[in-house]
Structures are given as C-alpha cells and as structure tokens.
Amino acid sequence: MDKTAAIFKEFLKGRGLKFTPERKAVLREVFSLHRHFDAETLYQELYRKKVRISRASVYRTLPLLVKSGLIAETLRCQGKTSYEHIYGHGHHDHMLCIGCGKVIEFRSEKIEKLQNEICRRHGFKPVEHRLGIKGYCRECQRKIKMKKKLPLDSAE
Amino acid sequence: MDKTAAIFKEFLKGRGLKFTPERKAVLREVFSLHRHFDAETLYQELYRKKVRISRASVYRTLPLLVKSGLIAETLRCQGKTSYEHIYGHGHHDHMLCIGCGKVIEFRSEKIEKLQNEICRRHGFKPVEHRLGIKGYCRECQRKIKMKKKLPLDSAE
DNA sequence: ATTGAAAATGAGAATAAATCGCAATTAAAA
DNA sequence: TTTTAATTGCGATTTATTCTCATTTTCAAT
Ligand SMILES: [Mn+2]
Ligand SMILES: [Mn+2]
Ligand SMILES: [Zn+2]
Ligand SMILES: [Zn+2]
Numbered sequence: 001m002d003k004t005a006a007i008f009k010e011f012l013k014g015r016g017l018k019f020t021p022e023r024k025a026v027l028r029e030v031f032s033l034h035r036h037f038d039a040e041t042l043y044q045e046l047y048r049k050k051v052r053i054s055r056a057s058v059y060r061t062l063p064l065l066v067k068s069g070l071i072a073e074t075l076r077c078q079g080k081t082s083y084e085h086i087y088g089h090g091h092h093d094h095m096l097c098i099g100c101g102k103v104i105e106f107r108s109e110k111i112e113k114l115q116n117e118i119c120r121r122h123g124f125k126p127v128e129h130r131l132g133i134k135g136y137c138r139e140c141q142r143k144i145k146m147k148k149k150l151p152l153d154s155a156e
Numbered sequence: 157m158d159k160t161a162a163i164f165k166e167f168l169k170g171r172g173l174k175f176t177p178e179r180k181a182v183l184r185e186v187f188s189l190h191r192h193f194d195a196e197t198l199y200q201e202l203y204r205k206k207v208r209i210s211r212a213s214v215y216r217t218l219p220l221l222v223k224s225g226l227i228a229e230t231l232r233c234q235g236k237t238s239y240e241h242i243y244g245h246g247h248h249d250h251m252l253c254i255g256c257g258k259v260i261e262f263r264s265e266k267i268e269k270l271q272n273e274i275c276r277r278h279g280f281k282p283v284e285h286r287l288g289i290k291g292y293c294r295e296c297q298r299k300i301k302m303k304k305k306l307p308l309d310s311a312e
Numbered sequence: 313a314t315t316g317a318a319a320a321t322g323a324g325a326a327t328a329a330a331t332c333g334c335a336a337t338t339a340a341a342a
Numbered sequence: 343t344t345t346t347a348a349t350t351g352c353g354a355t356t357t358a359t360t361c362t363c364a365t366t367t368t369c370a371a372t
Contacts, residue, residue: 018339018348040329054351059330075286076232079359080329095280104278111270115289122260123294124251130231131287133271138279174319174368196358210322215359235330236358 004031004070004087011068022053026061030071030085036103038080075132077101093131099140160187160226160243167224178209182217186227186241192259194236231288233257249287255296 008027009019029046030037037045043058062083065071070087075094093111095104111131119126136144164183165175185202186193193201199214218239221227226243231250249267251260267287275282292300 016348020339020349022350038329056331056351057349060349095275095278095282097280098283104280106274106278108270108274111267114264114267114270115287118262118264119251119289119291122251122262123297124253124260124289124291125297126251126289126291127254128291129287129289131271131285133275133280133282133285135275135280135282135284141279141281172319176320176368178321194358208322212323212360213321216320 007087008065008068008070012064017064022057023061023064025051025053026058027065027070030065030083031087033085036074036077036082036084038082040080072128073130075130093133095133095135095137097137097140098134099136099143102137102140104137163243164221164224164226168220173220178213179217179220181207181209182214183221183226186221186239187243189241192230192233192238192240194238196236228284229286231286249289251289251291251293253293253296254290255292255299258293260293 004027005019005024008023012019012023025046026042029042029049029051033042033045039055039058039062042062043053043055046053046058062071062081066073066083071083071085074082074084075096076082077096090107091112092105092107095106097103115129116126160183161175161180164179168175168179181202182198185198185205185207189198189201195211195214195218198218199211202209202214218227218237222229222239227239227241230238230240231252232238233252246263247268248261248263251262253259271285272282
C-alpha cells in the first residue's frame, strides 16, 4: 500500500529486524507531519491520538528511519535532535530565522555541485551535508527596524 | 597587550560585565588551543594546568566569547556543543570524517557568494551560517576498501 | 583608600535529552 | 504451532548543561 512502509519494511527485513506495530505507528506519524519535529513532539502527538507506545520506542525507531533514508536529522535548533522526512521531498538546505524561528527551505544546484567539486579536490567522499543559515526573515527585519525607530528602552 | 583580550574586555565593558581572572583564563586557553574543543575539554585542560576555575564559569564564559565574535560554535559532532576560535582565523566550513573523526576545513568564495545571493532572493538577512559535510576521508576510504577485500564477518 | 552596588564565582543540586537494563512479550521463519 | 531472536515498556541511568544561592570580587564613585 504505502510506499514508505514498503521501503521501511524492506530495510528492516534486510537487517533481520521486525516491522512492529510500534515502528509502523512512528512511521505513519512521521509522514503525517509536515514540519520538522523532534522525538518528544512525535511522542506527544502519538499520545494525543491514543497511540500508546513508549518514548523509548520512539527514540529507537527514529534512527532506524534515518538509516533507511526515509527521514534525516535537520539542523539542531535548541538542544533537541530534530528530524524531517525526506522521502518524496528531496534534499534541501535551511534558513532559520533568529527572530521568529521560521524555517525557509531552499535548494541550490550550484552549491551542491560546488560542494562535490571541493570534496573531490580533498579526496573526501561526501555522504551527507547540512547547510544552515541563521539570520532574520523579512518580517523580523521589519519588526527590528520599527523597534529602532521607537524612543526608549530595550532589555535583552 | 593581547588583542583578543582587548576585544573581549571592550565587549564586556559595553555590557556592564566584568573582565574577571576566570574569564581571562578561559580566553587564554581558548586561544592556545588550535583545534575544535568543547566546554569539558577546556575545563580539563585548565585543571591540568592548575588553573582552578569552576565548570560553571567555563560554561558561562563560552557563550560570551561567542557573542563577542571571538569564537563560534562549530558543527555538533556528538552531543556536546563544540567551539573554535575565529579571531584571526576567518570563516570556513567543515568536512567531518565519519570514520576517524578528522576535520577538514575549507572555504569557498563561490559558495559564500551563492548563499548571499539566495538569501537576498528570499529577503533573508544572513547573520551566520554553517556548512558541514560528513563523509569519508581519503585514508578511511582506503581502509574500507581493504576491509571489503577480506573474506568474512562484519558486525555493525 | 573606602565604600557600595552590581556582577561573578564555586559547589552542588536540578533539568532535560537520550540511552540503557531487563523481564515480559511478540513477530515471523521454519 | 513452535522456536528464537528481536522488541517492548518501564524506570533507572547517563551526560551535557543550566540553575541556585551564599559568598566573594570588581570597579566606579566617593
Ligand atoms: Mn526541511
Ligand atoms: Mn574549524
Ligand atoms: Zn522571522
Ligand atoms: Zn577519516
């Protein structure tokens, strides 16, 4: 049925691992979300939906999904390891707004090519890469400008 | 005397903070190291040198050094936040060998330009970025090839 | 020099993410 | 079915980092 399930199942079988209901549930939830997420969030979301599987299983399943190539870790935003699904989505990089936390995704063929080129020059065989640009989105830049116009005070 | 000390002092003064002996010691150690490092390593190194300052002070000082622009966080390798000094060193990106942990530094003007270009297109104002490429260095590739030549067994 | 207020320190407790140990359960190949 | 290795949940544990707070220190103003 589900292509992702088929892929995951296949991946597991290849390693003598089992396609358990818990793993199925995590997979399902992962692909129902359309944002970046972390283990705890996923656990909570499942809990809310009355899918009672343990945190441990969530923590144990996510790395498997990464290895299977269905999801990937994203830039670590604040302490927690976060993920995004990759399947049917393709590789991309991120801009992260320092002001509001917004995430902008982008992909540059040129940058990807240059990276490979550089790796080649160093005899380095790239497996994955992550590019994250922190800064301010349009809206936050506007907000900041307005604040500066105002007369006084500014803690922080 | 020391330019970095002058900068840090200036930075601190500007915020009503104090240039204490503890902060001086951390700064000194940071610039004596020439590799990436984490808080605990720095603490241990200071301890070894009989500089008795608390972990808490190390943990408190590093973020200040980051804000001052003298050092920066690097790609998180394994759980710990790691840093490198930036002053007098210039921005660069990293390749990280999955096999042996080696770090290769590089800088590509072209990639930097492309990044800025893309940010402009998105109305995004970049503040800092991090590009990390994980993969295998020359030596580790060789090792892997040899292993494959051997007849049997391979856990993991 | 003295003083005083604000900031910093050290020591250990507290927190939070992630991992682990283990007894009980379960998937799935034979 | 049976069998066996894999998996689960639970709580305990680990590890990095932050926090608390009583005491000490800095530094600018007297
Ligand atoms: Mn993304
Ligand atoms: Mn570096
Ligand atoms: Zn924003
Ligand atoms: Zn290597």
